[in-house]
Amino acid sequence: MNNITIEGTDTYLVANTEDWSKYARIKKAIQVFKLYGISLLGKRKYENLYLDQKMDRIAVLGLIFELELALEKELNDEEAYALVYPAAIVEKLLDLP
Numbered sequence: 001m002n003n004i005t006i007e008g009t010d011t012y013l014v015a016n017t018e019d020w021s022k023y024a025r026i027k028k029a030i031q032v033f034k035l036y037g038i039s040l041l042g043k044r045k046y047e048n049l050y051l052d053q054k055m056d057r058i059a060v061l062g063l064i065f066e067l068e069l070a071l072e073k074e075l076n077d078e079e080a081y082a083l084v085y086p087a088a089i090v091e092k093l094l095d096l097p
Contacts, residue, residue: 022094028070029090036063038086045087060084067093 033040038053049055049063064080071093075083083089090096 025071025094026090029067029093032063032066032070033086035066038063040086040090045090046085048084049086050084064089 030040036055036059038049039045047053049060050057055063060083061080064075064083067089068074073093075092079092083092
């Protein structure tokens with residue numbers, strides 16, 4: 001586990017590089033969702049992409065494909081077809097509990 005220490009005037013900030021990487025990946029995912037006009041704030045992250053967002057299967061699979069490219073993780077076809085909520089997509093691609 002690598003740590004970065006940044007020296008301040010009276011304090012030290014120690015951050016795990018794995019945490020920085022996780023935040024960078026989350027930021028990338030948010031940017032891709034924004035390209036599609038999808039908000040990840042509040043209850044909207046649990047809206048069904050097909051019913052609530054009125055997206056068709058090709059648009060959803062395109063979104064998932066772009067997220068896979070940005071996050072450098074590939075899902076199998078069955079997993080991609082089963083994902084219908086933005087929060088579920090993020091959890092699956094970022095391996096969140």
